[in-house]
Amino acid sequence: MSTQEGLQIVLYIALLIAATPILGGYMARVFTGQRVILTPVLRPAENALYRLSGLDPQVEQSWRGYALALLMFNALGFAVLFALLVLQGQLPLNPEGWPGVPTWLAFNTTASFVTNTNWQAYAGEVTLSYLSQMLGLAVQNFLSAATGMAVLVALARGLARQSAATVGNFGVDATRAVLYVLLPLASLLAVVLVSQGVVQTLASYAEVTTLEGESQEIPVGPAASQVAIKQLGSNGGGFFNTNSAHPLENPTSLSNFLQMLSLLLIPAALTFTYGRLVGSLRQGWAIFAVMLVLFCAGLAIMLVAEYEAAPATTELAALEGKETRLGIGNSVLWAMATTSASNGSVNAMHSSLSPAAGGVALFNIMLGEVIFGGVGAGLYGMLIFVVLAVFISGLMVGRTPEYLGKKIEAHEVKLVIIAVLLPSACILLGAAAASVYDQALASRANAGPHGLSEILYAFSSASQNNGSAFAGFNANTDFYNIVLGLCMLIGRFGVILPMLAVAGSLAAKKRIPPSAGTLPTDGPLFVAVLLAVVVVVGGLTFFPALALGPIAEQLLLNAGRTF
Amino acid sequence: MLQTFKTTLLIFVALTLVTGVLYPLAITAAALGLFPDQARGSLVSAEGQVIGSKWIGQPTRDPRYFWMRPSAVDYAPLPSGATNLGLTSEVLISQMAARAAFWRETHPTQAAEDIPADLLSASASGLDPHISPAAARFQIERVAAARQLDAAQVAELVEAAIEPPQFGLLGQARVNVLLLNRALDALE
Structure with missing residues (x-):
């Protein structure tokens, strides 16, 4: 790795750390309804939206009411997106004349975008009309991100309040997330991306004659506006098939750097927002520290694996599935960021990474997307592990587990365990089922352990709402469209609903003042405990599967074995 | 409700x-x-005709032009794609051997060990418009011979076409093959 590439990585991490308190502080003010710099412009719009929909922003909801509004909101999104995809052939803004999307693929795509996964079993430039991308997918990019942020804010309120019956108003939280956070950032990023060469037009594809006299069709479309929110909202669904490896989706090194930064920007900043909302900035930074340690550790392993490829042939193959303008360093950094973040966009093909690097990417996903994670979802995912860590620590020292002054009782622990088990069960049971079902096995593009990795990656990506893939895998079969679609829905709402229940239960409790026996959750000891819990729980759950897939593949590669 | x-x-x-x-x-x-x-789409023109997009690679086989990286979709953009082959794949190894043979046979004046890595590997998008500076330099002699030009002249064009990392920091140095080929044509 050259000094220049190393400097890029250092700059990236430094900017992420620097942006966290700035954006985090801004978001904390937004969600508590305080004045911010954009208030003069956006408050009238916000109030207009409330008036038009009959929403009283002063009315708050119990966790059940909040969850109901959330589910209705997402169900409406599901219905509209599904309709847009299936009826695509008869709707306008379809200059290439793509027909309606087949039913199960439409189901899978709809489930995917509503759950912030953005798993794409299709190639955008030959399947979707501009209307489907703009009004269907991009809208869900905004709304699913807003949903994730809302759940986090509700959970923070549950911790911050005491003896309270309400956790907030879903409509208000979602609207504020969209208007004050996502739209401004996306608009700015989109225009900068266009300046770098990302396309943004409603014209039809351009037919050109190449230098050597052949004809070539250049796909275009309203990509920049979608790419901006794809990155900022931890969505990941590319406009084109090869996502941000495609030169019209990610042309320059600056567009690459900004897209990578946007990947983790909001998730990282939300740790500071969380700290503000619960009244302890140290707590927010402690969680940020855990995430940063996991990020740097994973990144280090991936970089070594990619730069120090074993046999001589693999050294030359290090650029397979990578773009010249990006190189190895940027491809690895993006791969680490996107699998930490539940984003799932790619700028290189993960299937062609060395097995160890691909294994780290897979492990990041399996851990539950808690290394910064998705917007909102990453932090409430990490809070699952915080509750577990507090619980385990309390058991070890014989004290009642408590977090931020709230007792953690059997009720909360049960809910948290459901939230951990459901996605993990989907991954392991789903991959197991697929690996004994011939039709499912036929989707593999690689022989040997890499084929198993493809299957594992698909189920992990769906169940933990990441969306990236080992892309040789043929996911556009009825089996995978249906089963992965279900995994995405279970992985998303099977975590959201328990966490909202936890929010409600915590909100109702009284706060206990700290005593000599209170376990501090904002110091280095807790950071270490939390790190251990995340790695051990994830490791124990998935080590056997990883041993058969990426670990076996790397060891065999080192021994010169091929398949 | x-x-x-x-x-x-x-x-x-x-x-x-x-x-x-x-x-x-x-x-x-x-x-x-x-x-x-x-x-x-950053469309590029030569002599009043649109010849492509700056960001989309083109299939090149004429020895008078600089050639692009291997592509899993042979530079047909609908859809973009990669090989997605893992490093233990025998298919990948045989593909790389075939690519190495191709570059050796078409560039007999260059040493086989000098074939740059990007010319042996397929890009992620299949439409990569760039090659590394080393890959461009590798092809200078062949292009100069095919066009009956002075190698030094072609080398000058290549050096002028090398784009450094953005702001001196971001990304890799690269050569846009379409723009380089267009400059070549303009020479004559």
């Missing part, structure tokens, strides 16, 4: 219109107003 549904429905519709209609149309208008060339 019904009241919740009504409110949620209306908020959903409102946010859909804002994010799905207002936002993309506003961005499209801004894009076409501020950066029209980029917004439309």
Whole structure:
């Protein structure tokens, strides 16, 4: 790795750390309804939206009411997106004349975008009309991100309040997330991306004659506006098939750097927002520290694996599935960021990474997307592990587990365990089922352990709402469209609903003042405990599967074995 | 319950219109107003004819032009794609051997060990418009011979075409093959 590439990585991490308190502080003010710099412009719009929909922003909801509004909101999104995809052939803004999307693929795509996964079993430039991308997918990019942020804010309120019956108003939280956070950032990023060469037009594809006299069709479309929110909202669904490896989706090194930064920007900043909302900035930074340690550790392993490829042939193959303008360093950094973040966009093909690097990417996903994670979802995912860590620590020292002054009782622990088990069960049971079902096995593009990795990656990506893939895998079969679609829905709402229940239960409790026996959750000891819990729980759950897939593949590669 | 549904429905519709209609149309208008060339695909012309996009590689087989990286879709953009082969794949190894043989046979004056890695590997998009500076230099002699030009002249063009990392820091040095080939044609 050259000094220049190393400097890029250092700059990236430094900017992420620097942006966290700035954006985090801004978001904390937004969600508590305080004045911010954009208030003069956006408050009238916000109030207009409330008036038009009959929403009283002063009315708050119990966790059940909040969850109901959330589910209705997402169900409406599901219905509209599904309709847009299936009826695509008869709707306008379809200059290439793509027909309606087949039913199960439409189901899978709809489930995917509503759950912030953005798993794409299709190639955008030959399947979707501009209307489907703009009004269907991009809208869900905004709304699913807003949903994730809302759940986090509700959970923070549950911790911050005491003896309270309400956790907030879903409509208000979602609207504020969209208007004050996502739209401004996306608009700015989109225009900068266009300046770098990302396309943004409603014209039809351009037919050109190449230098050597052949004809070539250049796909275009309203990509920049979608790419901006794809990155900022931890969505990941590319406009084109090869996502941000495609030169019209990610042309320059600056567009690459900004897209990578946007990947983790909001998730990282939300740790500071969380700290503000619960009244302890140290707590927010402690969680940020855990995430940063996991990020740097994973990144280090991936970089070594990619730069120090074993046999001589693999050294030359290090650029397979990578773009010249990006190189190895940027491809690895993006791969680490996107699998930490539940984003799932790619700028290189993960299937062609060395097995160890691909294994780290897979492990990041399996851990539950808690290394910064998705917007909102990453932090409430990490809070699952915080509750577990507090619980385990309390058991070890014989004290009642408590977090931020709230007792953690059997009720909360049960809910948290459901939230951990459901996605993990989907991954392991789903991959197991697929690996004994011939039709499912036929989707593999690689022989040997890499084929198993493809299957594992698909189920992990769906169940933990990441969306990236080992892309040789043929996911556009009825089996995978249906089963992965279900995994995405279970992985998303099977975590959201328990966490909202936890929010409600915590909100109702009284706060206990700290005593000599209170376990501090904002110091280095807790950071270490939390790190251990995340790695051990994830490791124990998935080590056997990883041993058969990426670990076996790397060891065999080192021994010169091929398949 | 019904009241919740009504409110949620209306908020959903409102946010859909804002994010799905207002936002993309506003961005499209801004894009076409501020950066029209980029917004439309950065199309490149030579002698008044559009010859392609700056960002989309083209299939090149004529020995008078610089050639591109291997591509899993042979530079046909619909759809973009990669090989997605893992490093233990025998298919990948035989593909790389075939690529190495191709570059050796077409560049007999160059040493086989000198074939740069990017010329032996397929890109992620299949449409990569760039090659590394080393890959461009590798091909200078062949291009100069095919065009009966002085190798030094071609080398000059290549050096001029090398784009350094952006701001001296971001990304890799690269050569845009289409722009280089266009400059070559303009020489004559």
